[in-house]
Amino acid sequence: MGINSITGPALQGIQKGFQGMRRVASGIANTQQTNQAKPTDLSRAMVELQQHANQTKAQVKTLQTVNDVLGTLIDERV
Numbered sequence: 001m002g003i004n005s006i007t008g009p010a011l012q013g014i015q016k017g018f019q020g021m022r023r024v025a026s027g028i029a030n031t032q033q034t035n036q037a038k039p040t041d042l043s044r045a046m047v048e049l050q051q052h053a054n055q056t057k058a059q060v061k062t063l064q065t066v067n068d069v070l071g072t073l074i075d076e077r078v
Contacts (some may be wrong), residue, residue, distance in 0.1 A: 010062040017056030024049045 028045050 006066050007063060010059045010066070013059035013062075014056050017052045017059065020052035021049060021056070024052065 024045050028042065028049075031041060031045075
């Protein structure tokens with residue numbers, strides 16, 4: 001298993017998480033500008049925003065773990 005097989009999907013997950021957060025944040029801003037915000041719509045949007053944030057955090061932790069493992073492997077070999 002190569003390093004790219006782990007880091008590639010993690011980076012894609014981070015990118016998707018940020019795209020989702022931007023999309024939801026834009027939707028919230030547009031709804032508030034038109035004064036058509038329903039409490040259920042905003043609640044749903046905030047939950048979705050948090051889900052994207054959690055997804056992004058999980059992928060960042062994956063990259064941190066890969067970095068730690070690589071650091072340990074390099075330290076073992078040297």
